[in-house]
Amino acid sequence: MQPVFDTPMNSAQAPIQVQLNFRSDSYSGGANITFTGGLNGDALFKTRLFLAEIILEDLPVHVSYSVSSENSSILGLSFGLTSNDDGEQMRILLAAGGKSFLPANLLNQFDEVITPSLVAEKKTLTGPSWILHESSIEIPGHTLTEIYAVCYPKADHSSSKLVPDQEQNLRKDSIVASSSFHAALGHISIKTSQTEFPNAASWMLSCENTSWTTASGGNRMINTKIIWELKTGDASTFMRYNIFVKRISKQLAAGSSSVIANEDFLGVTRLNCYYVSDLKVPAGVTTLVFIVQVCGLDGSCQKLEESPSFELPVEEKLINVV
Numbered sequence: 001m002q003p004v005f006d007t008p009m010n011s012a013q014a015p016i017q018v019q020l021n022f023r024s025d026s027y028s029g030g031a032n033i034t035f036t037g038g039l040n041g042d043a044l045f046k047t048r049l050f051l052a053e054i055i056l057e058d059l060p061v062h063v064s065y066s067v068s069s070e071n072s073s074i075l076g077l078s079f080g081l082t083s084n085d086d087g088e089q090m091r092i093l094l095a096a097g098g099k100s101f102l103p104a105n106l107l108n109q110f111d112e113v114i115t116p117s118l119v120a121e122k123k124t125l126t127g128p129s130w131i132l133h134e135s136s137i138e139i140p141g142h143t144l145t146e147i148y149a150v151c152y153p154k155a156d157h158s159s160s161k162l163v164p165d166q167e168q169n170l171r172k173d174s175i176v177a178s179s180s181f182h183a184a185l186g187h188i189s190i191k192t193s194q195t196e197f198p199n200a201a202s203w204m205l206s207c208e209n210t211s212w213t214t215a216s217g218g219n220r221m222i223n224t225k226i227i228w229e230l231k232t233g234d235a236s237t238f239m240r241y242n243i244f245v246k247r248i249s250k251q252l253a254a255g256s257s258s259v260i261a262n263e264d265f266l267g268v269t270r271l272n273c274y275y276v277s278d279l280k281v282p283a284g285v286t287t288l289v290f291i292v293q294v295c296g297l298d299g300s301c302q303k304l305e306e307s308p309s310f311e312l313p314v315e316e317k318l319i320n321v322v
Contacts (some may be wrong), residue, residue, distance in 0.1 A: 016045045016151055016181060025265050026186035030242055032300075033185045034321030035075060035151050042103035043152065045181075046078060049188075050147040055084070057062040059192045060138040062118075063094060064300075066186035068130045071267050072154035074101055075183035078110065080146040082138060090142075092136055093150060096138035101128035130186055146159050147188070153179050190301045197294050197302040202227050205292065218283035220314065226290050227273045228308065235272070242293040242301065243274045246309075249284040261292075263304075281314060288312045 016037040026032040037272075039045060067075050076095025081253035082088070090111040098115030107113070165279065210224040226243065229235075243266040267274065281288065291309045295301040 069183035203308035246289040
């Protein structure tokens, strides 16, 4: 399913700007959705991401999603459910910290608040880390109709220990003050079973039609075609492939050497090949590692550290200068 936003993107009237971000990496590769702006006091901002009609059977539904957030910014998911018997609607919130991070005045907006498990963290070179959240929802006899992204500032419940006059003044101040908000949603996965991916050794990867040129400053450029094939089995169940490159360089300092690897997202393909054109290779890089991240039909992707890869040594002597 593709996101369907119910608020105008980049609308100046909205307190939170919702944007599709194709530049920075996500937890499992590909693009992400950023939420940036400011929220007053205990305010809540939400925007619809998906409209659906998914009947929840007796099996539990496993939900996983990745979030990158700054400071006290909380980004959760709200699931709208409708009873198959009487049409009664209910709303469930999945968010880090659960009720302990949710402002008290917002508790009545949800029928149930679930605290997901924090199962993994992916650090980034710039900005906050990506956190993978997982939880299960088991509500048979209902249909999942919509999913909202919910933004709010982390609650400070220490004010409950204040005397009434202090608490009232603090509440007035919070209405006026606006705290900055910045968070990103990397992916959402909803399924009744886990997707099994072939291990990295199950794939054959190679590069063909490779050409190198030199540029000013000692930099190099490479053009190549990456191809891959599953040794045994059927690869038609995989929806897409995210392509990454890791530039490995060695630095000498005080008689010792250290290996530095910078990882970048290149693009997405539905084929079993990917063309790399004019990829910049800075001076000092000795090896390029192309990583092919496999993604299933349900949108889940294999972990990068478990994905197949191919190492391509950088040619040392080049003639062409551009």
